[in-house]
Amino acid sequence: MDGPVPVVRAAMPGRVKAALVIVYFQVVANLVGAALAVAEVASRKEHHQEVTALAPFLIGESALLGLALLFCAVTLRSFRIRIRPALAVLEVIVVLGALYNIASGAALSGFGIALAVAAMVLLFNHRSTEWMSQ
DSSP: OOOOOOOOOOOOOOHHHHHHHHHHHHHHHHHHHHHHHHHHHHHHHHHOOOOOOHHHHHHHHHHHHHHHHHHHHHHHHGGGGGTTTHHHHHHHHHHHHHHHHHHHTTTHHHHHHHHHHHHHHHHHHHHHHHHTTT
């Protein structure tokens, strides 16, 4: 009986799995951060306190970044090598946002830089590239 030959793909390397865990953590952090920021801005306005003019932009950027990272993480299994450049651009945006936050006094944002760099290192190594090229 002749039929289509099933395509056997190699298992996802541990480094790619680790990178996906990092990216999913970034998704949650960005979306929860945006939601908390919305609540904080609403509370400040309710109490007639000053809110920076950048707040809506920063909230929108965080939410969109979270959704874009989610899209990349979900589609990485299917599109592999083609989605990696988009993920790289998003990680650079994460680093730039974290640098802005550090300059604004949020020292914890250094953790965000470390996560973004770790994800990039894990996704751009020989084994990961080999798996994504299949």
